[in-house]
Amino acid sequence: AQTVTQSQPEMSVQEAETVTLSCTYDTSESDYYLFWYKQPPSRQMILVIRQEAYKQQNATENRFSVNFQKAAKSFSLKISDSQLGDAAMYFCAYRKTSYDKVIFGPGTSLSVIP
């Protein structure tokens, strides 16, 4: 069965600094999708970034980028120039290409220090 692990329950970063959130996953599939979702105090789940496993190029969205290491089954999120609004829970998620379900990790709580 597929699993998603986030080994950092809590992280903190100074405003304007860079922080990296870790995620590892376990799968025997070669084709799949990976996601990072952000959940602020409002509890709304917001998609931050998406990566297709068949693409070698790491996805980027403005200040957010990923380091996708397929062989190591690692999918870390880098947040550059951290802002107060980045404070939230961040969930890593996996979906097999031909599968309907998304598997979520337990989440990392990110605090941004002014």
Place this chain on the structure above:
Amino acid sequence: NAGVTQTPKFRVLKTGQSMTLLCAQDMNHEYMYWYRQDPGMGLRLIHYSVGEGTTAKGEVPDGYNVSRLKKQNFLLGLESAAPSQTSVYFCASSYSISSGRQETQYFGPGTRLLVL
């Protein structure tokens, strides 16, 4: 375009009571999902639907039932609430895998349920 909406936002139930959570989406998505979120456990899939009139079990389906009579609505029912069902419930929707469109899930704002 409201996206995904959930009703109610918050509810308190006594053990043994029943209730229905309503999820509605206006994006014409084929797929809809119900998750529960508990501290330290991330989101766990309860039930999901790949189209009108069809539903399937997720990771933690026991104690819940669902119905998808209309494409835009997905109902989650608790027939006899238990304290273990105290949680935050999220609904999500997406295009189908075969549609060729981006299958990213769009989430509702969540429903906080407390069972006493």
